[in-house]
Amino acid sequence: MADLPNCPICTMPEPLLADDGYECGTCGHEWLGDADNGLGNIRDANGNLLTDGDAVTVIKDLKTDGKAGGVKSGTKIKSIRLVSGDHEIEAKVDGRQLLVKAEFVKKA
Numbered sequence: 102m103a104d105l106p107n108c109p110i111c112t113m114p115e116p117l118l119a120d121d122g123y124e125c126g127t128c129g130h131e132w133l134g135d136a137d138n139g140l141g142n143i144r145d146a147n148g149n150l151l152t153d154g155d156a157v158t159v160i161k162d163l164k165t166d167g168k169a170g171g172v173k174s175g176t177k178i179k180s181i182r183l184v185s186g187d188h189e190i191e192a193k194v195d196g197r198q199l200l201v202k203a204e205f206v207k208k209a
């Protein structure tokens with residue numbers, strides 16, 4: 102059995118298995134199972150587990166594809182969304198939707 106994800110709300114490990122996902126035995130939060138798409142195991146530059154809604158700080162100047170400007174090191178992102186793929190974090194910076202690699206951020 103693969104590692105179970107931590108509860109995205111209270112971060113307690115080892116959730117209960119529900120019909121189509123997980124249920125936290127501590128706070129009662131239920132969420133859809135995503136153990137197979139890798140979203141439960143995305144870590145920042147320091148190895149901290151990231152979850153939807155986390156606030157992070159960019160630690161490297163990032164270029165954005167085909168557009169002027171980019172994201173500067175030190176930029177704070179208030180609420181990330183995890184997606185599957187090469188760039189694991191979807192974020193809004195200055196009203197722009199961006200994809201950022203998890204290795205270039207740290208949890209705020």
Ligand SMILES: [Zn+2]
Pocket residue numbers: 108109110111112113125126127128129130
């Ligand atoms: Zn919980």
